[in-house]
Amino acid sequence: MSGTALITGITGQDGAYLAKLLLDKGYQVHGMMRRSSTETLERIADIRDEITIHQGDLLDQLSLVRLLEQIEPTEVYNLAAQSFVPTSWSQPILTAETTGLGVTRVLEAIRQVNPNIKMYQASSSEMFGKVQETPQTEATPFYPRSPYGVAKVYGYWITINYRESYNLFASNGILFNHESPLRGLEFVTRKITDGVARIKLGLQKELLLGNLDAKRDWGFAGDFVNAMWLMLQANEPGDFVVATGEQHSVREFCEIAFSTVGLNLDDHVGIDPRFYRPAEVETLLGNPAKAKTELGWEPQVTFEQLVTMMVEQDLKRVEREIKLGN
Ligand code: NAP
């Protein structure tokens, strides 16, 4: 029998993919979103009638307690966060409150309302930061390089602490970068594929980026949310690296994206120091062996397929916008 799931961060990239996955598995899916003066439901518009949306906020303990009492979920996926690394320097306190302390609020609500609820915490490869070994595994020491990374380290350890203190079924997924056509436009992959589409369709000439030499282990969000679900179906809670085991630079991502539409990146990409970071994470490469062995998880979409999928979707979207006169 499938259960009842509550997803915090349902309006985000991963929230949308996870909600679809859980619906396909027969779950009753509830999503928490914060109050906003405008609609933020575009990513889940196609499943809006199949899920139940509730207002709540990771900054507001009582809203979390009330939702758990009302929904009675069997599983909680804590995906909500201030997730954009550069914003964590301009809003470090908000980032700590949401991305860090927000995790304690969710854990505390679970402990108080029903300690049998299973919880997934969206931990991040940004915790490895200035990497202490390559590839990174569950045993690699953390060295975060941004207020975001520091907040995620806090979230990671408080999840383990509640597991050990109160015997909660709470697991950390240490997810490496994962992307999709639903990725936010400010993240580098989507910024590139949106830029490529606009340049190809004559709406802009140049794409300004920061550090082209940064290397990431990029996977497809649709594959990665499956690992989240698998973690909560395991016999025991634990902590798992979720990655492809393959690394590419921002420049390589650009090369493939531009060549998909028959353009050359050297003709269109400029460097703007505004997009450099005060402390950079130069390289990330994960070893997903534990997830493969213990969860049977493996990524399905290759790097080239991911880049092509994102470029094609952005081309279609920008074409639609042009037709509608936006
Ligand atoms: P995302 O698209 O930025 O979504 C973040 C979600 O959190 C949005 O729904 C946002 O709501 C919500 N949120 C922000 N502050 C909130 C608050 N105070 N209360 C309630 N909700 C709040 O992020 P994502 O890419 O889907 O990532 C999901 C999670 O995985 C995040 O925790 C992220 O840090 C983590 N992560 C992501 C990656 C990756 O590569 N994508 C890798 C490792 C870990 P609004 O729509 O209102 O802004």
Ligand code: F7E
């Ligand atoms: O940057 C470089 C930038 O912003 C990737 C989040 O989901 O993944 C994400 O964090 C790299 C960095 O993602 C631009 O300096 C160059 O080295 O796409 P990003 P991120 O910082 O790796 C982790 C795992 C998370 O947990 C986070 O929530 O690309 N880069 N030029 C640029 N980055 C941006 N954004 N914009 C540029 O113009």
